[in-house]
């Protein structure tokens with residue numbers, strides 16, 4: 139937490155909070171002395187004018203104390219909230235740049251909890267730290283010194299109470315700390331199951347698994363509630379115990395104080411002041427104790443947040459990047475091997491091919507043969523394990539990621555749309571595109587007809603594009619890809635959701651587009667009809683390149699291609 143505080147607190151504001159607090163505590167500490175004077179010199183001696191003047195003094199000091207408390211609360215509240223805002227924002231930025239591998243490692247649900255619930259824990263504790271953690275020690279030391287001045291003998295009473303309080307706090311803390319850590323982990327699990335339930339709600343209903351999923355959710359919910367009940371019962375136990383010790387202390391002070399008064403060893407006013415100091419001391423100690431119980435919870439959250447910040451970027455920019463522009467580009471895979479971090483066997487082995495501007499490369503192969511893995515290497519979503527990928531004879535690891543991403547336009551296997559309007563989604567591909575250019579891209583992607591009925595470019599896109607069908611979403615994603623001015627266009631199984639006729643029409647229109655005709659297109663597909671026109675067809679089998687050539691060449695002499703071709707002809711596929 140110290141690390142996050144150092145980075146995200148504005149120290150000028152923190153000092154202002156401290157300054158206001160010092161004023162507030164000074165006022166609080168001065169008040170019992172004024173009370174004691176008022177009783178000893180005013181009430182006991184029947185001096186009405188002294189009572190008035192001390193009374194006004196009390197009001198004035200209280201007023202200043204209230205103002206100072208307001209100032210402190212203002213700075214403490216704004217600083218803790220701003221700190222939360224900055225952490226959330228920095229964490230979001232970090233998450234956006236995490237490699238796919240690291241995203242998989244944390245999981246979506248955990249990253250969401252870290253950026254919401256964990257940050258809130260820190261925020262909540264920080265406001266208390268900026269008040270109690272500073273106020274309590276000052277109050278504790280100030281009240282103890284002043285109480286000691288009033289009566290050194292009576293001080294022994296609350297020393298005994300302090301030891302009792304310390305024992306209670308130590309016991310509670312030792313149990314509560316680990317429990318709070320466990321609670322945060324269980325929040326992750328609960329979010330994960332909830333998220334899965336939400337996204338899979340249709341599947342759950344279709345398979346009649348409502349009860350099964352409900353039980354799964356209840357299992358984690360019960361675990362979370364059990365830990366929560368235990369830890370909060372434990373912490374709540376501190377209240378009555380502390381009140382008991384506080385009351386015992388007051389009884390002890392009154393008992394010994396009364397004896398001292400009867401022996402003329404103490405004034406009544408001093409006893410009243412002493413009791414107020416004793417209450418201040420014990421309350422400060424209690425506040426400090428509560429903080430020490432809640433700090434471990436925030437510390438657990440801070441550790442989880444720092445885990446994300448500490449992830450070293452596995453995909454790095456070169457120190458001296460080579461700039462590549464978009465004209466007459468080439469793309470080459472040179473003996474590329476690739477293996478996912480946690481898997482033992484390589485997903486791709488010895489992939490080798492070349493393409494130049496104006497050519498279309500198609501990749502075909504059965505499910506799981508490595509097609510998506512291959513194309514994910516081009517924008518460096520993952521880095522090759524060995525070999526190299528080159529654009530214009532330059533290794534893509536020697537190009538800045540910004541430059542590389544600028545060269546590439548990609549449609550992923552699952553179309554991703556963002557909440558907003560269709561136009562906003564289209565502008566993702568090209569911020570400065572005119573409406574005319576957008577309609578041109580939508581025309582090629584065969585998305586304009588249904589869009590006209592939906593309200594044109596201003597049609598709403600709901601969360602995950604759920605107000606569009608799978609095929610419509612896919613077409614919008616294709617249009618966005620086309621709209622971008624790129625050197626390499628990648629379509630990962632993007633045409634599978636289209637019927638044969640639309641698929642053929644779309645590819646034919648794609649080839650007519652000036653921008654795309656001059657670029658390299660990489661198409662992943664399952665259907666022979668989609669890949670048949672490509673300049674180079676790569677046949678993948680189990681991560682190995684088992685065929686490369688044109689449709690004509692491969693149909694004549696490649697057994698793997700022939701198997702796919704035969705199976706599709708038998709099924710009634712075209713070509």
Ligand SMILES: Nc1ncnc2c1ncn2[C@@H]1O[C@H](COP(=O)(O)OP(=O)(O)OP(=O)(O)O)[C@@H](O)[C@H]1O
Pocket residue numbers: 242478481485503504505506507508509510511512551631
């Ligand atoms: N993130 C990942 N971590 C570990 N293994 C993965 C990951 N993604 C894919 N794989 C594995 O890599 C292999 C190739 O997967 P890939 O998605 O590249 O195949 P594909 O040919 O595109 O399949 P499909 O036609 O079904 O889309 C599969 O065995 C898969 O289990």
